[in-house]
Amino acid sequence: MNRPFGLLAELTYRCPLSCAYCSNPVTLAEYGDELTTAEWCRVFEQAQELGVLQLHLSGGEPLLRRDVVELAATARELGMYSNLVTSALGLDRRRAERLRAAGLDHVQVSVQADEQEMSDRIAGTRSFDRKIEACRLVKELGWPLTLNVVLHRQNIHRVGDLLALAEELDADRIELANTQYYGWAWRNRDALLPSRAQLAEAEPVVSAARARLAGRMEVVYVLPDYYSRYPKPCMGGWAERQLTVAPNGDVLPCPAAQSLPLPRASVREDPLERIWTSSPLFESYRGTDWMPDPCRGCDRREIDFGGCRCQAFQLTGDAGRTDPVCHLSPDHHLVDEAVRVANGEPVELELVPRPHRAGAS
Amino acid sequence: MDGGEVVEDVRRPRLAPHVRLRFDAVRGRHVLLSPETVAVLNATSADILLLCDGRTVAEIVAELRARYDHVEEADVREFLRQMAERRCVEVR
Numbered sequence: 001m002n003r004p005f006g007l008l009a010e011l012t013y014r015c016p017l018s019c020a021y022c023s024n025p026v027t028l029a030e031y032g033d034e035l036t037t038a039e040w041c042r043v044f045e046q047a048q049e050l051g052v053l054q055l056h057l058s059g060g061e062p063l064l065r066r067d068v069v070e071l072a073a074t075a076r077e078l079g080m081y082s083n084l085v086t087s088a089l090g091l092d093r094r095r096a097e098r099l100r101a102a103g104l105d106h107v108q109v110s111v112q113a114d115e116q117e118m119s120d121r122i123a124g125t126r127s128f129d130r131k132i133e134a135c136r137l138v139k140e141l142g143w144p145l146t147l148n149v150v151l152h153r154q155n156i157h158r159v160g161d162l163l164a165l166a167e168e169l170d171a172d173r174i175e176l177a178n179t180q181y182y183g184w185a186w187r188n189r190d191a192l193l194p195s196r197a198q199l200a201e202a203e204p205v206v207s208a209a210r211a212r213l214a215g216r217m218e219v220v221y222v223l224p225d226y227y228s229r230y231p232k233p234c235m236g237g238w239a240e241r242q243l244t245v246a247p248n249g250d251v252l253p254c255p256a257a258q259s260l261p262l263p264r265a266s267v268r269e270d271p272l273e274r275i276w277t278s279s280p281l282f283e284s285y286r287g288t289d290w291m292p293d294p295c296r297g298c299d300r301r302e303i304d305f306g307g308c309r310c311q312a313f314q315l316t317g318d319a320g321r322t323d324p325v326c327h328l329s330p331d332h333h334l335v336d337e338a339v340r341v342a343n344g345e346p347v348e349l350e351l352v353p354r355p356h357r358a359g360a361s
Numbered sequence: 362m363d364g365g366e367v368v369e370d371v372r373r374p375r376l377a378p379h380v381r382l383r384f385d386a387v388r389g390r391h392v393l394l395s396p397e398t399v400a401v402l403n404a405t406s407a408d409i410l411l412l413c414d415g416r417t418v419a420e421i422v423a424e425l426r427a428r429y430d431h432v433e434e435a436d437v438r439e440f441l442r443q444m445a446e447r448r449c450v451e452v453r
Binding site: 003005006049050051053054056079081083105106108142143144146172173214215216218 | 383392394399446448
């Protein structure tokens with residue numbers, strides 16, 4: 001059995017932004033009982049013993065946890081490479097300097113667009129100017145900076161400007177990732193899925209920038225899988241390379257897996273190693289034995305691993321089916337239908353913002 | 362340096378400040394850690410990177426030749442060029 005390389009530690013689902021593309025679960029109320037500092041430190045230790053080398057401190061907004069500096073220091077003591085995945089709200093100079101001293105390795109800042117008005121509108125709060133300030137601070141303190149932008153129907157036409165912004169900020173990486181339709185994004189899918197024409201316009205802009213910036217800035221561009229012929233190799237295979245721990249201690253093979261009808265696994269009840277090696281949640285779709293046709297006999301079964309289990313469940317109600325994104329899937333019409341709508345007559349759809357926390361709006 | 366440049370003998374490759382090279386006891390291999398990425402290294406790659414401590418390329422090749430029978434200088438250069446292109450190594 002493989003050992004995991006990466007742990008996504010979702011420290012909290014509370015967030016000062018209310019982006020409609022958020023992939024956090026819609027059942028935020030179930031995650032209010034967050035792990036304590038001591039519990040997270042124990043999780044990191046167990047993860048390190050299991051083989052984890054990369055730690056992603058994420059959320060929600062991880063900076064809303066008062067103990068984030070202490071958690072970064074623990075990661076450093078364990079030899080993990082630590083990444084802070086943040087909206088940058090709360091990354092003031094004092095906090096940033098303490099995180100730097102604690103040994104945090106890399107900061108990934110989200111922006112919602114390349115200019116203030118659009119970015120603030122999508123984020124649901126005034127945030128753009130503070131984000132840009134935080135990006136400059138990240139570079140000033142000597143961290144590598146990743147600019148992360150979730151792309152969708154309302155901002156994908158700005159890719160050129162986003163790349164220019166990343167260059168101006170001297171970012172080391174930019175991730176231009178089309179929305180993945182889980183959680184709140186699933187609820188807003190039809191308002192977010194770009195049209196074929198939008199994608200055709202973005203592609204050459206990204207390709208040209210990638211060529212021009214080679215060796216200076218890494219450009220990661222993720223297409224919406226609804227438009228691809230084959231599914232994405234989700235998580236590098238179910239329970240093969242990564243694991244996620246949710247704010248309440250639930251352990252997941254993929255951050256969207258809390259929806260699957262399998263017994264939950266929690267660090268509050270079991271050690272991480274036992275969950276990784278033998279819990280039904282991790283065992284059910286590991287390897288290729290679970291695969292139905294057409295995956296079972298497909299040459300690509302060890303390339304894309306049947307795609308995403310959570311997407312299969314979301315679209316068909318059965319996590320054990322081929323990802324409907326695959327053109328060979330018997331359920332592919334479900335994806336075709338969404339793509340047809342995205343390419344039909346434009347309809348103005350309201351985005352449903354995610355609340356900042358459970359019970360709030 | 363630009364990733365396309367030739368890695369000349371007199372250049373001094375060093376690990377980029379944002380990467381970490383360490384031995385992973387769990388896997389028994391050296392690993393190179395950088396933002397969002399883990400590379401599990403084979404013994405040769407680890408040896409080359411461990412020698413990126415301020416020596417010149419020529420000195421790295423000489424040291425590898427002292428340890429191994431067959432060391433192709435072109436292979437070492439090519440590996441360093443790729444590492445520079447991925448911004449894991451800086452060549453000054």
